[in-house]
Amino acid sequence: MVSDPFDITRIERPDPALLRYYILCSLASGPLFPLVLIPLLCRYYTLRYRFDDRGISLSWGVLFRSETYLTYKRIQDIHLNRNIIQRWLGLATLTVQTASGAATPEMKIEGVLEAEPLRDYLYSQMRGTRHENDVSESTLPPASISSVPAGEEDVLQLLMGIRDSIDVLTRRIATMEERQ
Template sequence: MTDSPSPSPLTASAAAEVAQLSRLPAVLRPHRNLLRYYVLTSLLAGPGFPIALLIQYFRFHTLHYDLDAEGITVRWGILFRREVSLTYARIQDIHLSSNLIERWLGLAKVQVQTASGNAAAEITIEGLQAFEAMRDFLYTKMQGARDRTLHPATSDASAGTEDALASTLREVAAEVRALRLGLGSAPAVTPAPAPEKTNG
């Protein structure tokens, strides 16, 4: 069941997450409600409940999100350590989704997609109560990264190079103009008539 969760007032932990998002680099940990969600979903495993719960327990305790000026990195796992890094410039779309239990716990998943052609999300950020703030933060960073690639800021060195190139082009244009004027004012040379052939 995927639908957009309704906005909720910020709790103290969500406010702390929002404050941490404003400072980069930031390391975010999931809210303890994510562990409750994992326990409830592990119950669906039936007889495999203890194994599913153990896997989800270790995932919860090792899961963290590193945000810096370039992108986001998600890390989790003990035996099989996983790490997914994504730059803001590669982000194509961001979705929020939550099921009934997640909404009851005040959680939602932020699904980040790229242009890789894969239908599934490249990164899924779960366990944050400030999920709307995370979505807005990622949209802002994604737009900023696109603006930088479309309109790169020129540095002083490149501005100096452009000035030198412009002055060189002006000199070449002046020389071409002088050559054109010199050719226009030169006396016209008429070709000598060909000698007539006589039959002799």
């Protein structure tokens, strides 16, 4: 019997095992069970994923709707997390990090049964968008487009990323000095 190849477009909602996980986590809170369960139920029933050729979209919420969209080229790192209950239920949480400098992950993809194939897919997309040879005019200064030798676009993009990081750090230091 041949298994179906991994299809990223099938992942639109979390697996029903995530609901069981949320209920177990709520039960562990003891008498606060209803207060913990209600927001988790709202999150479970409104949680939606969309993977397209440019990035990932994640949305949830009833009263306060949250939507996050990440392009593959912004992804810096992907972590696969499973606690003992998640392993028992076959679940995993993928945390996607960007270079935003935040201490928390930019996106958490919860309730995924096919975590390893999804992680591998995201890594391939992340690397694929970084190593494409289609350097657009919007990423390069106009004067340097014609001066880049063929095959060195990746080096130029790396250097420009370093320059941008230094600019961000310089602005942060200036802001911290102004506060003092």
